[in-house]
Every structure is written in C-alpha cells, then in structure tokens.
Amino acid sequence: MHQLTIAEIIRGLRDRQFSSVEITSHLLERIQQLDGHYNSFITVTGEQALAQAAAADARLAAGDAPALCGVPIAHKDIFCTNGVRTSCGSKMLDNFVPPYDATVVDNFQQAGAVSLGKTNMDEFAMGSSNESSFYGAVKNPWDLARIPGGSSGGSAAAVAAQLVPGTTATDTGGSIRQPAAMTGTTGLKPTYGRVSRWGMIAFASSLDQGGPIARTAEDAALMLSVMASSDSKDSTCLDRPQQDYTASLNDSIAGLKIGVPREYFGEGLDGEVGARVQEALKQYEALGAELVEISLPHSKLAVPAYYVIAPAEASANLSRFDGVRYGYRCENPADLRDLYMRSRGEGFGEEVKRRILVGTYALSAGYYDAYYNKAQQIRRLIKQDFVDAFQKVDVIMGPTAPNPAFKLGEKNADPVAMYLEDIYTIATNLAGLPGMSLPCGFAHGLPVGLQIIGNYLDETRMLNAAHQFQQATNWHQQTAPAAE
Amino acid sequence: MAVDAQTVEKLAELARIAISEETIDEVSSRLGDVLQLVDQLQAVNTEGVEPMAHPLDEIQVLRKDAVTEPNRREEFLKLAPQTEAGLYLVPKVID
Numbered sequence: 040m041h042q043l044t045i046a047e048i049i050r051g052l053r054d055r056q057f058s059s060v061e062i063t064s065h066l067l068e069r070i071q072q073l074d075g076h077y078n079s080f081i082t083v084t085g086e087q088a089l090a091q092a093a094a095a096d097a098r099l100a101a102g103d104a105p106a107l108c109g110v111p112i113a114h115k116d117i118f119c120t121n122g123v124r125t126s127c128g129s130k131m132l133d134n135f136v137p138p139y140d141a142t143v144v145d146n147f148q149q150a151g152a153v154s155l156g157k158t159n160m161d162e163f164a165m166g167s168s169n170e171s172s173f174y175g176a177v178k179n180p181w182d183l184a185r186i187p188g189g190s191s192g193g194s195a196a197a198v199a200a201q202l203v204p205g206t207t208a209t210d211t212g213g214s215i216r217q218p219a220a221m222t223g224t225t226g227l228k229p230t231y232g233r234v235s236r237w238g239m240i241a242f243a244s245s246l247d248q249g250g251p252i253a254r255t256a257e258d259a260a261l262m263l264s265v266m267a268s269s270d271s272k273d274s275t276c277l278d279r280p281q282q283d284y285t286a287s288l289n290d291s292i293a294g295l296k297i298g299v300p301r302e303y304f305g306e307g308l309d310g311e312v313g314a315r316v317q318e319a320l321k322q323y324e325a326l327g328a329e330l331v332e333i334s335l336p337h338s339k340l341a342v343p344a345y346y347v348i349a350p351a352e353a354s355a356n357l358s359r360f361d362g363v364r365y366g367y368r369c370e371n372p373a374d375l376r377d378l379y380m381r382s383r384g385e386g387f388g389e390e391v392k393r394r395i396l397v398g399t400y401a402l403s404a405g406y407y408d409a410y411y412n413k414a415q416q417i418r419r420l421i422k423q424d425f426v427d428a429f430q431k432v433d434v435i436m437g438p439t440a441p442n443p444a445f446k447l448g449e450k451n452a453d454p455v456a457m458y459l460e461d462i463y464t465i466a467t468n469l470a471g472l473p474g475m476s477l478p479c480g481f482a483h484g485l486p487v488g489l490q491i492i493g494n495y496l497d498e499t500r501m502l503n504a505a506h507q508f509q510q511a512t513n514w515h516q517q518t519a520p521a522a523e
Numbered sequence: 524m525a526v527d528a529q530t531v532e533k534l535a536e537l538a539r540i541a542i543s544e545e546t547i548d549e550v551s552s553r554l555g556d557v558l559q560l561v562d563q564l565q566a567v568n569t570e571g572v573e574p575m576a577h578p579l580d581e582i583q584v585l586r587k588d589a590v591t592e593p594n595r596r597e598e599f600l601k602l603a604p605q606t607e608a609g610l611y612l613v614p615k616v617i618d
Contacts, residue, residue: 368604384541415574471578
C-alpha cells in the first residue's frame with residue numbers, strides 16, 4: 040500500500056479497496072520499522088493519526104468526503120500544529136507546543152487529510168543538507184551515507200522512503216526543490232504569496248513559501264489545490280481564490296516554449312547532471328515543445344544577494360526568541376542581558392547564529408545602504424531578467440542543483456560551498472516565481488532533478504509540463520533501495 | 524573581507540547572542556568568508572534601480588480595526604519558562 044500515490048489512494052478509499060485506518064496503520068508501522076535508518080520524522084503522532092483516519096472513514100462511508108479525505112500526509116516541523124510540539128529543528132523550540140494550527144495545517148485538516156507527524160528539517164530551515172537539525176541529520180534513502188538535501192530533508196526523505204505519499208515543506212532559497220532533486224521526488228514552490236505563511240515559523244519573510252513534496256506532479260497539484268488559499272491572517276498572502284491545479288495536467292504541451300538559460304549550464308555543473316537535464320529537454324522536444332536559448336544575465340548575483348537579504352530578515356525574525364515568552368531559557372540567568380545572551384547562545388545552533396550575525400552586520404549602522412539596500416536593488420535586476428525571459432517563453436528549465444546528493448559531513452566545514460548548492464534555485468525566490476523539481480534520471484547512481492520555473496501565478500502550466508513529462512518517462516517511479 | 528574579533532563581539536552584543544572565547548576566531552573567519560561572498564554585489568552598478576521589497580509589488584492590505592481573536596492569555600502564559608500573577612517573569616531589571 041505504501042507504493043500508492045495520493046491520486047491512487049483517493050481512488051482506493053472511494054472504491055472501498057482499503058480504509059484510511061488501514062493505510063494509516065500500515066504507514067505508521069513502516070515509520071516505526073524503518074525511520075531509524077532515515078531519521079526523517081521528529082515527531083510521530085500515531086494516536087491522533089488513527090483518530091483522524093477513523094473520522095475520515097466515517098465521512099467516506101457517509102458520502103461526505105472532502106478532497107483529501109483519509110489521505111495520509113506529514114507536515115514539516117516548521118508548521119505550527121495545535122497541541123503537537125513544533126520544534127523547527129531547533130533546541131530553541133524543543134519544548135514548544137503551539138496553541139494553534141498554521142493555516143496550511145488547517146487547510147489539510149479541512150480537506151480531511153490525516154497527519155502522521157512532523158518531519159525533520161535544518162534548524163530554522165537554514166541549510167541545504169539537513170545536517171543542522173538539533174534532532175540529527177536525515178539520511179538519503181538512496182544512500183544512507185549521503186544527505187537528503189535541505190532544508191526540507193525530512194519531508195523529502197519520508198516521501199522517497201515511501202513512509203508517506205506527500206508532505207508539506209517550505210522553500211526560502213531552494214529548500215523544497217533541492218531536497219526533491221536529491222531524493223528523486225517531485226517538489227513545488229508556488230508563487231510568493233500563494234500559500235499562507237501564518238503559523239509557518241518565519242525565516243526570511245519576503246522569500247519563504249510553503250509547498251508540497253510528493254512522488255508525482257499530479258499529487259503535488261492535488262496537494263497545492265488544498266494548501267494554497269488567501270488568508271486575512273497573512274497580509275503578504277495573495278488575494279486569489281482557491282483553484283484546482285489538476286485541471287490542465289492532461290493538456291498537450293505541443294508548442295510549449297521552454298527557455299533554457301545558458302547561465303545554468305556553465306562552470307560548477309556536474310557533467311552527468313548536465314547530461315541528464317539535456318536528455319530531459321530532448322524528451323520535451325519529442326513531446327512537441329520548442330527549446331529557446333535564453334539568458335538570465337544577473338544569475339551569478341543571486342547567491343550573494345540572497346546571503347544579504349535572507350540573513351537580514353532572519354536576524355529580525357529570530358529576535359523574537361528571547362527566552363522570555365516561550366522556547367528555551369538558560370539556567371540561572373544573572374540578569375536580563377545574561378538571560379538573552381545565553382538563552383540565544385545556547386538555544387541556537389552554529390549556522391543559525393552565523394546567519395543572525397551576518398544579518399546584524401548587514402543591517403547595522405553604516406552598512407544598511409551598502410548591503411541590504413544594494414541587495415534589494417539587485418533583486419529587482421534579477422526579477423527583470425525573468426520578466427524579459429517570460430516575454431519569449433512559457434516556462435524555463437534547467438538543473439535543480441549542480442550535483443547529486445553529497446556525503447554527510449562533506450560540506451559542513453565550508454558554509455560558502457554549502458550556499459552554492461542553491462545556485463540555480465535562489466533566483467526564483469528572489470524574484471518570487473514558482474518553481475518545481477522533478478526526477479529526470481540518475482548521475483553517479485543518484486537521482487537528478489529537473490527544475491521548471493514558471494511565470495507568476497502560472498503554476499498550472501508548470502504542473503502540466505511536469506505531468507506530461509511523467510506520462511512519458513518513469514524516473515519518478517524509481518524507488519530507493521530498501522533499507523537494511 | 525576579514526572580520527576582526529572586536530567586530531564579532533560587537534555584532535554578538537547587538538544580536539544578544541553569547542559567543543564563547545574559544546570559538547570567536549572560527550566565527551570571525553566564517554563570517555569573513557560569507558562577507559567576501561556578498562561583497563561581489565559592490566561591483567554592480569545599481570544607480571537608479573528601485574529596491575525591491577515585494578516580488579509582485581503588492582501593497583500592504585489594510586483591514587478593519589476590529590477584534591477577531593479571543594483573549595487566550597492563560598494558554599499563552601503556559602508556554603513561558605517563568606510567569607507570576609499573569610505576567611512574564613525575568614530577572615530584576617531595576618533596583
């Protein structure tokens with residue numbers, strides 16, 4: 040049953056082939072048996088899941104089933120869950136049990152989904168390898184000595200290991216797409232503002248966006264249809280009606296104009312990864328799409344601009360963790376200053392502290408114009424590159440990440456090397472555009488991700504292109520070897 | 524661009540993050556690497572470019588100033604490390 044996609048589970052439940060309690064129990068058992076190998080979950084909510092599943096079965100029997108009724112999912116531990124510990128991968132929030140649900144969590148509940156628990160992640164979503172989690176690194180199901188990507192590494196690994204068919208995740212600089220690429224799963228970051236950030240613990244507010252990780256584009260579309268909504272509680276959330284993102288999956292892509300940015304195939308790209316992406320583009324040509332070479336001239340500035348903007352926003356957002364109202368507090372503070380200094384010094388991990396300090400630097404007196412303002416100007420130049428490109432093309436494609444999954448510990452000592460992992464994904468966040476990663480083959484025996492970048496609010500076209508590729512190929516159906 | 528230990532100490536103070544003496548050299552060197560990366564921005568001519576705050580240039584939505592949330596003071600206080608008489612407790616600030 041664990042091989043089933045969300046679309047298949049929906050059909051199976053409605054045709055009474057199995058019940059939600061059956062599939063939920065089966066997956067909970069798998070998590071218990073196997074997750075010791077992967078460490079993809081921080082918290083498993085078995086009892087609650089079975090209660091939700093039983094309620095879903097009753098609704099299915101009564102013929103009153105909402106879109107995802109009885110479908111098991113899991114939430115990245117960045118989304119607040121009422122009564123269930125929400126750690127954000129940090130010692131700072133190890134004891135934090137939110138008194139409310141994030142809008143995303145609420146949306147899935149309204150849709151009848153069953154939550155199996157909370158998935159592991161880089162601390163405060165800062166990382167590309169899932170090694171900065173307070174709860175330990177997540178292992179890639181394709182090779183347990185390798186990283187699953189990050190920051191949504193637990194969400195991606197849990198799907199790749201078939202512990203759950205779909206998970207929620209978040210993407211600030213690539214945190215949905217890069218782990219999807221590393222684990223052979225399908226991940227989607229929507230247009231900035233599509234998905235409410237209310238109750239999603241903030242890292243960099245102008246970049247953060249929630250989205251799904253699943254095994255197919257169709258499943259990602261089913262999840263996004265539930266996940267995206269307008270929300271008066273998040274003033275940056277777009278005021279657009281909920282829509283059915285599966286509606287145009289089956290449209291033909293003949294005549295689709297695919298922009299191929301030459302900057303995404305240069306120095307730093309692994310040769311085998313590049314070859315797999317080229318083969319995927321050939322496949323698209325065979326499906327009737329037209330490849331158009333384009334240029335995104337400011338591409339190389341995306342990583343530096345991001346590492347000003349994201350830390351600056353993080354330093355402001357994470358100032359709320361002060362040891363006073365919730366979260367970690369140090370032992371025996373001498374005075375209030377000592378309470379702040381040690382609670383934050385002890386509660387945050389190294390990467391989080393580093394980014395707060397960089398952000399503090401960029402925002403401090405005398406540096407604001409040279410760093411933050413400059414980066415925001417460059418952000419507009421990067422956006423303009425995309426606006427110009429989308430005059431000529433419908434979607435943009437290239438690699439998701441420059442290399443397949445690297446070894447645990449390999450890039451830990453060098454933050455800048457780790458940052459370059461997101462060289463192809465970060466520009467999309469800076470511009471606020473939607474992006475996806477889907478499996479397109481293997482390099483050095485490990486999954487490779489094809490990235491699709493869509494125009495603003497054009498998720499349906501991106502999903503259509505991804506679905507048509509998956510109808511013609513079976514890379515997304517390859518499964519990681521069983522853990523022993 | 525190198526960051527000296529004194530700068531790191533100043534930043535740590537501004538950010539209210541205790542950094543131990545033993546790690547300060549490592550932190551300075553790592554911060555220096557990151558600042559070197561972001562210093563690439565300085566070479567770009569951005570004269571006349573409007574800084575971008577929101578990807579879709581949407582403006583802040585205003586809502587009516589109405590009460591929408593119930594008072595859940597007790598629940599929120601329960602999350603705090605130390606409270607007394609309905610208030611958050613911190614070490615003495617004034618004598």
